[in-house]
Amino acid sequence: MKKRLGTIAAAAILSLANIAHAEPADFEQWVAGFRAEASAAGISQSVLDDALNNLSINTRVYELNDNQPEFSRGIWDYLDSAVSATRVANGRTKYQENRALLTLIDQAYGVDAEIIMAIWGLESSYGAIMGNYDAIQALATLAFEGRRTGYGRSQLIGALKIIQHGYANRGDLKGSWAGAMGHTQFIPTTYLAYAIDHDGDGKRDIWNNLGDVFASTANYLSVSGFRGNEAWGIEVRLPTDFDYALADTSIKKAVVEWAATGLSSIRGPSLVDGFDPNIRGRLIIPAGASGPAFLVFENFEAILKYNRSTAYALAVSLLSEEIAGRSGAVVAAWPRDDRPLSLSERKDLQQALKDRGYNPGPVDGIIGAGTKKALRSFQQSVGIPADGYASAKVLEALK
């Protein structure tokens, strides 16, 4: 029978083999070793018994941890769902419902209410989807084996500390498969460092108490450098002969300096109107030269500390505008016909650059600074805008 397995069945077995990591006995042995480590880190025997006795692996966590998608979505598709009409409408309702509480939080932490609402909306759809995994089990599973063992170990110790401090009970620790918990999805170490007991009941309850949730989120943003009443950024128009090498994470300039390079506001005539001309920012072109451009300031960087994804920070920023009753619409069109490259195509692109004598760095499908630089050199050599953006069109041009 085994010889007659079709390709699909064989592939299924192969993928199961990839995720059938180890035997239960190995996990029990691992738990015993981890107990000693956690005990040395100061976790009491009773907390360890409560959390780790009869603990088992959650194989679903391995499936999700091993999943590295071949195809990536365009940022425009992500923004369409992140800043959907439903999420905007729900955000405005939640803002109204919690206005008094949010005013208190804004006064205490200097973080604008609409930003807290936007993060809440993106992290859990305003508390509707917080994740129902047992965080202790999920983190122990990650700590035991796979590509996040270091993360799993440190977060598991963090989760045990949360219980030991009495901030939350063992049964409260519910979250995503990767251990992000509560309304705004704090991982345990973030929780330990920044979660706040706003109502003073002794618990930092990011699962049930909105005061604790909003204060914790505002505190984290504030410590990350967020400043109330300052803009996250602005959509800009670039001059036709613009040097796209200026759109680089390492290049920050004051608004007046950017205006001198030819940038203008896409909505108004002047870039400096409505801004402190000395506020500093960097330029991002998330979909390359044929898509929108944004000048982003320190508050954008603070949002990035919450989640290191430009698409995420842009979604929070645009959603916050809509929740506050301003327009979060992006004016310039996204290049919806120029699809993002798949993982194997990104590797093809790096190989093609290498074959042409450029140095894109390792052929790993990760478009980092080296690949962008090589891509810009190639684009310059053939006279197309040197934005370093890896798209299907530029791959075609390379081949």
Ligand SMILES: [Ca+2]
């Ligand atoms: Ca509390």
